Amino acid sequence: MSQAQAIIDRCQALYEDLNFTAAREWKDAEPGRKVVGYLPIYVPREIIHAGGMLPLGVVGGGDQLEVIHGDAYYQSYICRIPRSTIELGVSGRLDFVDGMLFPSICDVIRNLSGMWKLMFPEVYSRYFDVPQNYDDEIGGNYYTRELQELREGLEAHCGVKITDDSLRRSIAVYNENRKLIRAVYEFRARQPWKAPAGDVYLLVRAGLVLPVEEHSQLMTEWLAAAEAEDKPLRDNCRVVLTGLFCEQPPLNLIKSIELSGCYIVDDDLLLVTRWLIGDVSLDGEPLRNLAHAFLHQSESTAAKYEPNLEEKGQHLVRSVRKYGAEGVIFASPSFCDPALLDRPMLQHTLADENIPYIAFKYAENSGQMQPIREQAGTFADSIKLWSEQ
């Protein structure tokens, strides 16, 4: 087995482990260690890390978790990630987690933060709000205060001290991690036949459960190993995959799209790992710097307010141009308000730019891939045979 494959196999084992054994082992390795969970899309993991704690990404139960209790908490027209997250909680799979952060994505996740407080009163649960105003003096001040509240809340609940110096060190560690993730994405866009989308997903997802330093090391090793491998180039079309920023698709869905003849050259999966586009400054006040990065150097997505209508969907156009993509695949979770409400506006922008697209829905436990293969396969054929490019 190649070294790159061995790394991906390890990442797959982490992905399949619904008991979060790696995070449990990290916590048990030294007394007093704390683990703080977070949901999609983005939390400043640097603040958790600066307190010596492990940030743990909780992105639902996937297609291997049978939801028994979770369904009782939600109506049938609600997406699946809150149900499976509740299932993870009530089944004791998250019983080692000391805090849970619920970022501002949609009403469902916001309400889940309240439910978590009621269901698990011993856990530090926080709805993590973000600004919708991008002026440093307004949104910046507001967000800096939010970050300060989070810092103080974690300090009080977890009994840790989060100093400015430790924050700067953590920002540096995460800057390095983001740089490597960008390198992985650039590598995939350059040589997608050497970096299957399923492998890249597993590699990046490992960063949700591993200490960031270990994850960075893993990516460094994988990049070197994957680049050295000799894999056959296929005549596939190049697509950008979007709409998957919250509830995760089954791994088979990602693989099916690629098998159908599409190289995925960019996506919005697991955005927490590359939400901040550039390096966060290490000078001055660290919380101010995190706030500044959020306001001026962060990804665009449906769950982030875009005040400029002209700018709506341009991030997709830029991604298509930058990575030489030939089309866009919208894949969104059923009942995902942010993704599905944004979709028509994004499609409108793509249509204006003559960029072909298709759209379908999924749930994290979707099992039937034939319709996906059919749509992605015919989309790839139409691009390869009939596009003017």
Add this chain to the structure above:
Amino acid sequence: MTITAGVDVGTGAVKAALFEVNGDETKWLARQVLRVRQRDPLQLAEEAYDDCLAQAGLKRDDVAYVATTGEGETVPFHTGHFYSMTTHARGALYLDKQAQSVLDVGALHGRAILIDDRGKVLTYKMTSQCASGSGQFLENIARYLGIAQDEIGPLSRKADDPEKVSSICAVLAETDVINMVSRSISTENILKGIHLSMAGRLARLLKAIKAGDGVVMVTGGLAMDEGLVGALREELEGQKTTVEIRSHEDSIYAGAIGAALWGAFRYDKLAKLDALPMAS
């Protein structure tokens, strides 16, 4: 001159076709079909491809583009993959230049495809998950009745009083067949009844794509089942449509032919775009 190959990995059989393409001129150099019969389809794909090369006296390096279709996405030596609907459309047009729509009836499902004069898919409709309209179902029934696959068509043509079976569900259809056997209905009439039921389902697909009154080319593994093709003609005559059902002795290769020809088309397109390394 471009040499291209098409490899169609189906549920029941693996088909390969080798072509020489020079502008609008095409020459079919070699073909091979291998029944899967619980063997590894990827190994069969390799075997069928190598057989074609041997027939034509060519080496792998002589082939500019190997296109797979069907379940052939993981065939290790392929250059590109085309969805089976796309390839059957092109293959049908190769076999009959007058084809305006295609009825691809394979082991797992049936599909009606409306095409234009370039072989581009305009719209399509396919049977749902249920296997009662498929070749696999017919094969199972033949096994229960103790007859060989190639006997199905001729026996069906001899029927004098067929009884239709359920066209909704394979399980119900099998129950229907068991009941017919216990009522001493002849094998010929049972088979014809199944063919008529399948034909009814396929005719509805043709109606759904608005096949109109043009030529419908039947492709896929069941295209050579004269019983099914006959039943289809009867069914459509009964519906007073002027659709003309045609089949071809090479219909089973339609997917592989289409893949090879689209491969040549794509190779040419990449050459014009100066992007040939993509297909090397």
